[in-house]
Amino acid sequence: MNIIQNLFAISPYIALFITLALGYLIGKITIGRFVLGGVAGTLLMGVLIGQFGVQIDPGVKTIFFALFIYAVGYQGGPQFFGALNFKTINILLSAVVMTVTGLITVLVAAKLFSLDSGTAAGLAAGGLTQSAIIGTAGDAIAKLGGVTEEAKSLMQTNVAVGYAVTYIFGSLGPILMVSWLIPTFMKWDIREEALKLADEMSDGKPELAPGEFNAMTDLVSRAYKLSPESKLIGRDIQAVNADLLDVAIEMISRDGHSVEIDKSVRLQAGDILVVTGRRQAIAGHVESAHSEEVALPEGTVLIEENRQLVANDNQLIGKSLAQIKAETNLDTYRGIYVTDVIRGGHSQHITADFVVKKDDIIQLTGSAKDINRIEKNIGKRLVSVFSTDYVLFGLGMVAGLLIGLINFKIAGIPVTIGSGAGCLISGLFVGWLRSRKPNMGSLPLGASNFLRDFGLAVFVGVVGLQAGPQAIDMVKENGLTLLFLGVAVTIIPQIISFFISYYVLKIKNPIEALACVAGGRSANPGFAALLEKAGNATPVFAFTVTYAIANVLLTLWGPIIVGIISTQ
Template identity: 25%
Template structure:
């Protein structure tokens, strides 16, 4: 093998020195602030007294603080990583996930190399954060998941097989070609695939005696080789795959945002409204119906009750009656008098052209004009209504309630006069809150309004079920097979979203702000903890010329397979570039990569094929890791 010892040591020292600059300003600033601040009293003084020993120790003390307070480490990595991720060079940026990973690894490497401080944050924290991300992602893509399977199942499976087989060939035969010792190939597969469980499979082969080390090597040495190869390839492949997946469409001359919009239209079946339970499902949006107020002066209105006027003018129902500055209760079916102010809702054109002449002059009375409009999903629970057409319902129902969309089995149907309504359908209605509640009762259901409901109950139950399903393991010929907790939880999110799209009573709409927070924070916190624990292993592997071979083979095994699979998906199967990208990152088991393409495209549609290729290659990668250990 080529001897890179001198070059490698120089690189090592240069890397560590460069990374030290990342936090030098922070440490000096903290130390200077302590010197310049006089002792305080009370609670504030106690806080500074506890920080003083750390700041007096300078940079060393700062790294000790991060080691003693892992939460501080995670938050620092999140903050600096997000800032670095926003830095753009010629429209290319790392993104928050890759930035957090790099900062976390840099901090942990500096602490290990310069001060002998090894960070070890409990993995339960990172595991839980990852599961939160997967659940939130499942909520987002649930309604599209099954249609995605029908549209591109074969292509997604083929992409998964391409990525897995190429990765195995590159890592196993690459290690064999350059003469790497036993254990390195399995570690390379595990790290380049970012599947830690492959290390467990390899260790299982060693522990069971299925693989016996050659003379002169111990089981511990083979295990150390696996860990070193895993650490080096994991770090490089994680960063590399984020950048590759993020910019694959651009490399092939595609516009990620434009292609994502096309994919959303394709997988939505032409629907223009979010399905029930989905984020933004109950956003008001544009409505052709307007609200206007008029002072009653025409004889056709004076002396008639509100119910009589509703029968006479169904296209312009009365929402409110104002008399002498007071709101009249419509439930008493009041008689409209001269100079009353009535608020009506109708088509904008009709309101402008006709209603003023029909009722009287328009009024600017704020009490009459400020009628809040709501959006609600109502599940049809009355068999008597089944079979009626929308023309029988009317474009605007009593109370000013208008039909915005109709869903059947989670799929939006076109609104036409002959479109029939069936038991179990979901109507999306707009109108005043009181009128919506009244209409929902007539339809045999109740109005699901855009309120901030707690998601904790659904989150806990769904994640628990998904987690338990994911840990169910079947061992065949010494190889453990399991769906995996990540895949189990994302499918739980898909299931919750799927049922909500068919019956909004099952949890109602997901608040997009809360869902988006879980998705972003969960993934980046997971990456921060992972970086803290992997960094020291990278330092221990920085020796000899082996590291360069591990880096080269690991990066090749991580990036070449998804690149080839993406090309096959676009050119052979004719997939949309964002769908092909999502399938490729699923086949590579790269959750951070998925987040990167969602950020780049401004859409979550890339997550539609992700669980399919992810679940397939998770199983295949475990088998391949076991075989690579046996063949070593």
């Protein structure tokens, strides 16, 4: 045992990564419908391994939580600002219900079990997982009148005791509630409900799970043989392609041989045309050309490129796609066609009359040579979806940490926003900015998922390692009463708040209802577990709104608890 303890003292990060590995390993254990999950598993393993007295700089927890919450905000930014409406009022009220219920539960427990102000405040800080209560309650105790300095010191110590004993279940309880107990009771499949909500938020386009793909691809290539009656016979290929918007003739086979396409090539009866474009568009164009579909010649290879351009040429803004193609698609032989238009992060329905706005993303498909000829006439190429804009990423993190330093007073009580809330705000803004200005703030999905998942894993692991030793010692000293009170303070407000939110406030969407439970008590691990189960960013909006309110109100409860109990 001494060898392990010495090893962890020399390199505490070994303990951290062991915690992560074992935590996610036991998180895979399934009992019936219950799966513990990597977040809860890591927290529990952190408590156990923390018994070796692992000392890790608290700044590690802070920075990795900031990375986690920034990535969450970045991914949910476009949906968050798009979802702001009157429904937000009910979500705000849900947070108020949760925090007020938590306050009442703590006061009732203090009354029934004769807790002093310090222990009650610690119970609130740990059971409701709001560490800021420790500071605000400690300040309030220091200002109590008619109390000896020795008594004040004892009460301030009891704040830490109550927090240490109740914090572990305060963190674990919301994980179990939002990822297992409530969904099981309500018979909800979190992943299925998250996909439904994502489908609603993405205009009916389903979100694909890892490994899934849409077999009904929009872009197809089909071969047609021209009949003698076709109106295309005698026309040159460039003129024919100039009339097409979302399809193009990309290859001609004549007498069994591929014809090199240039301006002099004119179509003949019996030619086999390889037409590429959007599935629905091809059928309409070909039927009007009096041709019959034939099998593609065996071994046919057609290399094309999808290239996304950001519309920023002022001469094209406000014009239709048909006008843009007529003005830009000159001197192209095989033809360029439009396969997607993205505005505000959402694909648009393509028609000849569709009017392009500034910063729309126009996806062109065709040969690389032909796209090169017209690219400069439309706008800048969209930066690679695989590269990170470290400039805006760094500035976003700086902005979040600076926002977190902001503090103010409410009724004389100091309130600090905190780095978590600050980075969430900056992440939301940068994610939204990316959807509006596509060439700014790139953070690839793989990179943002890694920041989110790894940042969370390290945060939860450090929480467990730090809280473990103190919590076990305090349970031994104070018995199980305080621990059970912590369980009550953790569970009761969540149950009451959920039913009021669902049945009274009419927050009927399962993902939003669960996110309100996690956000209403600023339960970051609980929210992380919900994200893990959901598999997408759909819980972000409801959590963000309730999290902001809960951070302020729960911080205020420290002095209120001290004031009420000290006057009894």
